[in-house]
Amino acid sequence: MLENMLSNLNDNQFVRNYKRMWPLAKPFWPAALLALLICIPVGALDAVIALFLKPYTDVVIVGKNMESPWYIPLLIVGFTTVQGLLNFASAYLNAWTGGKLTMSLKSKLADKLVELEPAFFDKSTSGEVLFRFNSDAELSCSGLLGNLKSFLTRICSSIALIGVLFYNSWQLSIMAIVILAVAVAPLTRVKKLLKKLVQKNNIYVSQLNSMYTETFSGNRTIAAYNLKNSQKTRFDSLLAHVFQLSVAMTRRTAWITPFMHFVISIGLGLAIALGSWLIVSGRITSGNFVSFLTALLMLYTPLKNITNVAVSVQNSFLAIDRVFDILDRPVAITDKSVCAAMPQELESIAFDHVHFGYTGGSEVLHDITMTIRPREMLALVGNSGGGKSTLASLLPRFYDVTGGCIKINGTDIRDFRLQELRQNIAYVFQDNFLFEGTIRDNILLGDPKASASDVENAVRSAFLSEFIAGLEHGLDTYIGERGVLLSGGQKQRIAIARAFLKNAPIVILDEATSALDNKSEAIVQQAIDNLMKDKTVIVIAHRLSTIRNAHRIAVINEGRLVEIGPHDALMQKPAGQYRTLYETQFKTRSMDV
Numbered sequence: 001m002l003e004n005m006l007s008n009l010n011d012n013q014f015v016r017n018y019k020r021m022w023p024l025a026k027p028f029w030p031a032a033l034l035a036l037l038i039c040i041p042v043g044a045l046d047a048v049i050a051l052f053l054k055p056y057t058d059v060v061i062v063g064k065n066m067e068s069p070w071y072i073p074l075l076i077v078g079f080t081t082v083q084g085l086l087n088f089a090s091a092y093l094n095a096w097t098g099g100k101l102t103m104s105l106k107s108k109l110a111d112k113l114v115e116l117e118p119a120f121f122d123k124s125t126s127g128e129v130l131f132r133f134n135s136d137a138e139l140s141c142s143g144l145l146g147n148l149k150s151f152l153t154r155i156c157s158s159i160a161l162i163g164v165l166f167y168n169s170w171q172l173s174i175m176a177i178v179i180l181a182v183a184v185a186p187l188t189r190v191k192k193l194l195k196k197l198v199q200k201n202n203i204y205v206s207q208l209n210s211m212y213t214e215t216f217s218g219n220r221t222i223a224a225y226n227l228k229n230s231q232k233t234r235f236d237s238l239l240a241h242v243f244q245l246s247v248a249m250t251r252r253t254a255w256i257t258p259f260m261h262f263v264i265s266i267g268l269g270l271a272i273a274l275g276s277w278l279i280v281s282g283r284i285t286s287g288n289f290v291s292f293l294t295a296l297l298m299l300y301t302p303l304k305n306i307t308n309v310a311v312s313v314q315n316s317f318l319a320i321d322r323v324f325d326i327l328d329r330p331v332a333i334t335d336k337s338v339c340a341a342m343p344q345e346l347e348s349i350a351f352d353h354v355h356f357g358y359t360g361g362s363e364v365l366h367d368i369t370m371t372i373r374p375r376e377m378l379a380l381v382g383n384s385g386g387g388k389s390t391l392a393s394l395l396p397r398f399y400d401v402t403g404g405c406i407k408i409n410g411t412d413i414r415d416f417r418l419q420e421l422r423q424n425i426a427y428v429f430q431d432n433f434l435f436e437g438t439i440r441d442n443i444l445l446g447d448p449k450a451s452a453s454d455v456e457n458a459v460r461s462a463f464l465s466e467f468i469a470g471l472e473h474g475l476d477t478y479i480g481e482r483g484v485l486l487s488g489g490q491k492q493r494i495a496i497a498r499a500f501l502k503n504a505p506i507v508i509l510d511e512a513t514s515a516l517d518n519k520s521e522a523i524v525q526q527a528i529d530n531l532m533k534d535k536t537v538i539v540i541a542h543r544l545s546t547i548r549n550a551h552r553i554a555v556i557n558e559g560r561l562v563e564i565g566p567h568d569a570l571m572q573k574p575a576g577q578y579r580t581l582y583e584t585q586f587k588t589r590s591m592d593v
Contacts, residue, residue, distance in 0.1 A: 043156025
């Protein structure tokens, strides 16, 4: 009964959340159903002790007779033992089902995570992702099953105990139920009291998770710039906010428990007073009263912790809401229902009046039109923040254009299957991400089915052979998270070897050498030269010396294409922006020398 009242606090939310989770639980429904069915006798057996106390009190305590109820203690022990065994079985089945459900939900969230477009990650922190995709999943499943098990157990127990109450005295029962309704009435405000505080608390916990990640990844920067104290101050500030919210949640809900104690004490006092009168007037026996009072205490006892249960239920429901906010979130970059086939031979890449702006921001690229020919090397240069990397990121559809279109062989790239489009593009970034594992693991990401000879050729082409030969474990050398045990040049060459193995007809190089020293740059540039052979290449370059051999150079300033042509032709323009950039850069370098 108590759990039934609790569920009715927000029936629509209760039903909606269980309906949402049902498709995930459906594969495991036999075990889940058995676990729930076991809750029926587990709850109902709570009434056995209270029921048996009537004959025991009337015959033994009042009547001083041991002939009839000698079996009652044995039955109580027997029923309690059965209840304990059933509780164990139910707990085990719930743990098994809960584990399976958590795995299923995390799997769906992982599928969603890798489908989400880069724009989602642009606006999310690592702490938020960790919290919403991991912690919320566990809280949703554990809370869902735990609350459902508790709900069924308590409702069966309540029904059985209420039956005992009415069996002994309908007058006392009506009074007890009225008191019970008054006691649980404040729980209707729990969600309203907690929702905003829980949301704020989750934000701060996400920020704490982000700080842990930043401290791990940025430990050298923290050491180099003596940031220990400032980081500690940030930690302490966030912890203080979490503490204040915890206290606020307690302040808003803790009063419910003493209020319930007060109301219940009134109920017990009235029950004793009314029960005494009924005994004296001969309307009930002493056994009726003892049995009634025991059942009433067993019914009221869970109310002592019901505030915590209510908070737990609301936390679980809020977690489920957050999980399904993610699962129901539409993916911005998707395939059409009918897709065109990727061409076997590349004939052209056309940017046709392309416009682009990030969601909620001003336009970044304005009316860019140009065509890249097959096996052409096109360099993108211009001022920092001018839109070069953004323009290149539109080709593999990291983002979709907001105006115009990009075409391959005359077909809008949005008409191709996304996986096939990206399979035809190798992307080498300035700061390439290496995954935890070995050198071989990271290279094979280009083509997991590649043969040993293909890997060897990729290693050789990326000028990694000498480096790997000097390692004790060669290609099977562990490189640490994000390749922390490698130098910048080594990481870039592993990324290039990965691109070699992919063997895509289109290559995008996003300032792939700009963060390297001269020696590393020279080696990496040789590897890049190998990678670009017989490929259509887009190079984003800051150092103009690296792109003099490009077939054409496109100057992108303030999101606009201001010049395009070969190096020599652009240098012939007296006031050309490329010439100005080139002369300024080389003048600066000669002064440095």
